[in-house]
Amino acid sequence: MSNPRIRLDVDARRAQLLEHALTLFSAKTFDEVSVADVARAAGVSQGLLYHYFPGKRALFLAALESAADRLVSEAIVTSELPAHAGAAERYASLRAGLDHYLRWVEQRAVAYRFLLRGGFGSDPDVAAVVSRTRDAFVDRIREGLGAGPDDPTARCLGIGWAAMVEVVSLEWLETADLTRCEVVEVLSQAAARLFAPLVMKG
Amino acid sequence: MSNPRIRLDVDARRAQLLEHALTLFSAKTFDEVSVADVARAAGVSQGLLYHYFPGKRALFLAALESAADRLVSEAIVTSELPAHAGAAERYASLRAGLDHYLRWVEQRAVAYRFLLRGGFGSDPDVAAVVSRTRDAFVDRIREGLGAGPDDPTARCLGIGWAAMVEVVSLEWLETADLTRCEVVEVLSQAAARLFAPLVMKG
Numbered sequence: 001m002s003n004p005r006i007r008l009d010v011d012a013r014r015a016q017l018l019e020h021a022l023t024l025f026s027a028k029t030f031d032e033v034s035v036a037d038v039a040r041a042a043g044v045s046q047g048l049l050y051h052y053f054p055g056k057r058a059l060f061l062a063a064l065e066s067a068a069d070r071l072v073s074e075a076i077v078t079s080e081l082p083a084h085a086g087a088a089e090r091y092a093s094l095r096a097g098l099d100h101y102l103r104w105v106e107q108r109a110v111a112y113r114f115l116l117r118g119g120f121g122s123d124p125d126v127a128a129v130v131s132r133t134r135d136a137f138v139d140r141i142r143e144g145l146g147a148g149p150d151d152p153t154a155r156c157l158g159i160g161w162a163a164m165v166e167v168v169s170l171e172w173l174e175t176a177d178l179t180r181c182e183v184v185e186v187l188s189q190a191a192a193r194l195f196a197p198l199v200m201k202g
Numbered sequence: 203m204s205n206p207r208i209r210l211d212v213d214a215r216r217a218q219l220l221e222h223a224l225t226l227f228s229a230k231t232f233d234e235v236s237v238a239d240v241a242r243a244a245g246v247s248q249g250l251l252y253h254y255f256p257g258k259r260a261l262f263l264a265a266l267e268s269a270a271d272r273l274v275s276e277a278i279v280t281s282e283l284p285a286h287a288g289a290a291e292r293y294a295s296l297r298a299g300l301d302h303y304l305r306w307v308e309q310r311a312v313a314y315r316f317l318l319r320g321g322f323g324s325d326p327d328v329a330a331v332v333s334r335t336r337d338a339f340v341d342r343i344r345e346g347l348g349a350g351p352d353d354p355t356a357r358c359l360g361i362g363w364a365a366m367v368e369v370v371s372l373e374w375l376e377t378a379d380l381t382r383c384e385v386v387e388v389l390s391q392a393a394a395r396l397f398a399p400l401v402m403k404g
Contacts, residue, residue, distance in 0.1 A: 152379035163369035164362035177354035193395040
């Protein structure tokens with residue numbers, strides 16, 4: 001235990017523990033990471049860690065939720081557009097939003113990978129976090145595009161496109177075949193083509 | 203141990219063990235399922251199960267791979283189209299292929315959910331199985347559509363669309379908001395719109 005145990009207030013300490021949990025769970029499987037590993041990385045006692053999180057599963061879920069919250073609050077932005085904004089204005093706003101999203105993904109690559117690949121088993125709580133994040137994403141995009149009615153078909157396209165953004169972003173992180181600008185281009189054009197019929201109907 | 207222990211040949215026994223593993227891992231988290239649970243469900247001794255699979259992780263991965271193999275070989279079909287097939291013919295073939303895919307998903311809902319939600323931790327082997335399955339899917343679809351060059355942009359769109367099909371299929375299994383025909387319609391139109399520029403360029 002050579003790390004200095006700095007006294008942090010409760011929220012900051014919790015955030016610090018989650019950051020270490022996230023880094024470890026991202027690099028290894030759920031099975032391979034122990035509560036002791038996280039405590040060691042954070043330079044705290046296991047007792048202190050258990051004071052914040054009752055067990056490994058709770059720690060994992062909290063780390064996942066914190067990554068999801070930050071994605072929703074920091075990465076998914078839409079500029080306020082007037083109700084009468086035209087197609088070109090909406091398209092420019094979509095591109096700017098995607099560019100912001102991908103910059104966030106680039107900066108927080110570890111958290112992003114963890115959120116989208118970090119499920120363990122068919123855990124309903126994990127699935128709920130991912131699905132909640134995707135819903136928030138779809139809502140903002142539909143708002144931004146001024147896309148039409150919220151019927152099952154529109155919803156279906158929305159979550160489909162959100163899944164496309166997630167997988168393409170992950171792939172981009174890993175292979176770097178395309179530049180960020182090129183990915184923004186592909187995804188904006190995809191959205192424009194997919195949602196065009198809805199926008200026109202709406 | 204009341205289940206009769208029927209003598210099965212090696213392949214059939216292995217398939218039977220995988221089927222039970224798949225059912226259990228689909229319903230619970232990786233942590234909650236033990237090798238003993240799978241042995242009990244299959245009506246065999248733990249010793250016999252260890253004879254086929256060295257441990258829980260190996261059993262889990264083998265079940266995942268078997269679900270992936272069946273998805274690729276059974277669900278993803280493309281009819282042989284002549285090289286000069288027109289757009290309408292290709293579109294009809296795409297719709298038929300998606301209809302077949304969704305029928306398979308419906309019949310093998312447990313395996314499908316397991317394959318796409320069953321990851322545990324950030325396991326590279328699990329990610330590899332899912333990614334291999336998606337690549338096979340993209341290859342067949344691009345073939346079927348006669349889509350143009352295999353450049354990074356085309357690949358990006360391809361995996362994006364595959365992810366859309368996966369997520370929309372999962373959502374359809376869970377919510378049943380749309381009929382199978384409606385989902386086929388949404389996904390075929392999405393593919394036609396997304397790939398149109400490539401098909402024209404190709």
